[in-house]
Amino acid sequence: MNRREFTQWMTAGAIASSLPVALAACGSGGNSSTAPAPSGSASVAAMAEGGTTIAALDKAGFVEITVKGKPATIVRNPDKKDEILAVNTMCTHKGCTVAWKADQKAFVCPCHGAKFAAGGAVKAAPAEKPLAAYKVKVAGDKITVEA
Ligand code: FES
Numbered sequence: 001m002n003r004r005e006f007t008q009w010m011t012a013g014a015i016a017s018s019l020p021v022a023l024a025a026c027g028s029g030g031n032s033s034t035a036p037a038p039s040g041s042a043s044v045a046a047m048a049e050g051g052t053t054i055a056a057l058d059k060a061g062f063v064e065i066t067v068k069g070k071p072a073t074i075v076r077n078p079d080k081k082d083e084i085l086a087v088n089t090m091c092t093h094k095g096c097t098v099a100w101k102a103d104q105k106a107f108v109c110p111c112h113g114a115k116f117a118a119g120g121a122v123k124a125a126p127a128e129k130p131l132a133a134y135k136v137k138v139a140g141d142k143i144t145v146e147a
Contacts, residue, residue, distance in 0.1 A: 051144040057084065062100040064089070067134060067147050071097050074136070074143055077118045078105040086145040087120040088132040098131070107131065 052063040052074055062075040070088055077083035089098045089107065096111035106123055107116040115124035120131035135146040 050147075051142065053141045054138070054143060055141055057143065061102050065145065067145050072134060072145060073100050073107070074145065075100050075118050078102070079118075084136050084138060084143060085119050086134040086136050086143075087116070087118075088134070090131075091127060092122075092129040092131060093127040 048063075049066050050068075052065060057063050057074055057076065062073055064071065064073050065086075066072060067086075067088065071090060072086055073089050074084060074086045077085055087107065090096075091098050091109040091111065091114055093109065093112060093114050096109050098107040098109045098114070098116060100106075100118075101108045104115065105118065107118075107120075109115070109127065112126050113124065114122070114127035116127070116131045117123050120133045122128065122130055137144045137146065
């Protein structure tokens with residue numbers, strides 16, 4: 001093995017040995033946010049930017065999406081089933097991500113327990129301001145959220 005072959009062999013080895021570390025770094029919460037992930041995500045049928053379908057909403061009961069890169073959730077109003085609502089799920093108290101809890105008919109914040117109605121109104125402190133609500137358009141099976 002000459003010097004050039006040795007150098008190539010060492011470079012390949014260094015890359016191969018650092019790969020698991022790089023992959024682990026990517027897989028362990030690459031999100032710099034300190035907010036806990038929303039619970040109940042296993043039932044989410046679709047994750048899309050700005051919309052979903054009626055079929056996906058009815059299958060999961062709610063659909064988490066992003067609207068201009070911000071977390072949002074589309075949900076049927078539990079008190080008025082014909083109404084489809086969408087809110088920004090960033091808690092207005094300190095910015096944690098709230099999660100839809102169908103059994104409570106509310107978005108619940110995992111950080112300090114604030115609760116919000118499906119349309120974003122505050123149901124329980126410490127949050128004082130409602131979640132930002134988005135305009136929802138339904139055309140056929142398609143639901144589109146407008147920021
Ligand atoms: Fe949601 Fe505090 S961040 S209740």
